[in-house]
Amino acid sequence: MPLGEFDLIAKFFSRPPGRDDVVLGVGDDAALLRVPADQTLVAATDTLVEGRHFLTGASPESIGYRALAVNLSDLAAMGAEPAWALLSLSIPAADEIWLSGFAKGLLTLASRFGVDLVGGDTVRGPLVVTVQLMGLVPAGKALRRSTARPGDLLFVSGWPGEAAAGLARLRTSDAGPAGPLVRRFLFPEPRLRLGRLLRDYATSAMDVSDGLLGDAEKLCAASGVSACIDLDDLPVSPELLRCHPATEAERFVLHGGDDYELIFTLPPGKAVDAVRERLPADCPITAVGRIESGSGVRCQRAGATVVVPGGGYDHFT
Ligand code: ADP
Ligand code: MG
Numbered sequence: 001m002p003l004g005e006f007d008l009i010a011k012f013f014s015r016p017p018g019r020d021d022v023v024l025g026v027g028d029d030a031a032l033l034r035v036p037a038d039q040t041l042v043a044a045t046d047t048l049v050e051g052r053h054f055l056t057g058a059s060p061e062s063i064g065y066r067a068l069a070v071n072l073s074d075l076a077a078m079g080a081e082p083a084w085a086l087l088s089l090s091i092p093a094a095d096e097i098w099l100s101g102f103a104k105g106l107l108t109l110a111s112r113f114g115v116d117l118v119g120g121d122t123v124r125g126p127l128v129v130t131v132q133l134m135g136l137v138p139a140g141k142a143l144r145r146s147t148a149r150p151g152d153l154l155f156v157s158g159w160p161g162e163a164a165a166g167l168a169r170l171r172t173s174d175a176g177p178a179g180p181l182v183r184r185f186l187f188p189e190p191r192l193r194l195g196r197l198l199r200d201y202a203t204s205a206m207d208v209s210d211g212l213l214g215d216a217e218k219l220c221a222a223s224g225v226s227a228c229i230d231l232d233d234l235p236v237s238p239e240l241l242r243c244h245p246a247t248e249a250e251r252f253v254l255h256g257g258d259d260y261e262l263i264f265t266l267p268p269g270k271a272v273d274a275v276r277e278r279l280p281a282d283c284p285i286t287a288v289g290r291i292e293s294g295s296g297v298r299c300q301r302a303g304a305t306v307v308v309p310g311g312g313y314d315h316f317t
Contacts, residue, residue: 003094012103031118039136044074050127062186064105071133072190073260077207079143079199080135087120088130148204148223152265154289159237164256193280201271205264211255226294235286
C-alpha cells in the first residue's frame, strides 16, 4: 500500500516544535508564528527543479539539504537569523526511501540552524522542491545589495568555484567516490555566521548564486556604482588548482555559482580589521577589488585591464 498524503506528511515532515515562537506548526490550515516587536520579518523562497537545479537521480539527501541551504544563504546575505520554513513538494510518487533521505537532508540542516519546518504543501507531479524560509533581523540592521559606496573594498567569502567544479565532475563521471569538490556542490555551507557578523560592519552584501562576476555586476547595478576586480587577488582554492589547470580554475572562481558564498563591501580601515578579528574559523574572506563610481565591473591583471569572456557560468548548456 503506497503511503497516503496525510500519512506521508505525518511520517516525514511533522516534528515536535523546537522553537518557542511557533504558536502552531504543521497540521492546521496555516502556521502561527510570533515576531518580536523589535525585529523585522525576513522572507525568501527558492525552487529547485529536477534536471535544472539538480541532476536527475541526484541523492535525495542532497536535494533536501540544498533546497533549504539556498534559502539559508539568502538570509545570511541579509544578515538575518533563520527561524521558520515552509516546504512545497511536488513528487512523482510517494517513494519512502527517497522521502526519508530527502527529509533527513532537509531536517538535519534545519535543526543545525535552529529552523522549524512549520508547514507546506505536498502534491503529485514532476520533482520540484520549493522552500520558503523566514527569519528575523533587528529592525534597521538588514544588509542590502543596493548600498555599496565608492571607495569600499569588495570581498568574497570562502572558496568560490569549488561547487561548480564539483558539478562538472558529477556530470561527466558516474563512478568513483565523491571528492571535496563534489561535496561542495551537494552540501554547500550557508554563511550565516558571517552574515550575522557583517550586519555591524558591511555597507552591502549579497550571496553568490550565479557566479562571482555576474553577481558583482548585480550588486553594482543595484548600488549605482562600478567595481574593479583584481584577478591576481582571486581566492583560487588549493583543491581547484589540484584538479584543474590555472585558467580553468579561474573560470570556475569567476563564473561558478553553486557555492553560496557571500560577496560584500567594507569601508577600508577599521571595519576590515574588526571583521577579520571576528571571522568564523572556517570562513576566510578575500578582498578581490574596489568599488568605484560609474557602472559595470572591470577586471584587471598586473594593473592592466583584461576582458573576461562574459556570461554567467551555465552548467546545463
Ligand atoms: P490544507 O489542504 O488545509 O492546505 P494540507 O493537506 O495541504 O492542508 O496540509 C496539511 C498540513 O500539513 C498543513 O498544516 C500543511 O502546512 C502541512 N504540510 C503539507 N505538506 C507539507 C510538507 N511537505 N512539509 C511540511 N508540512 C506540510
Ligand atoms: Mg494545503
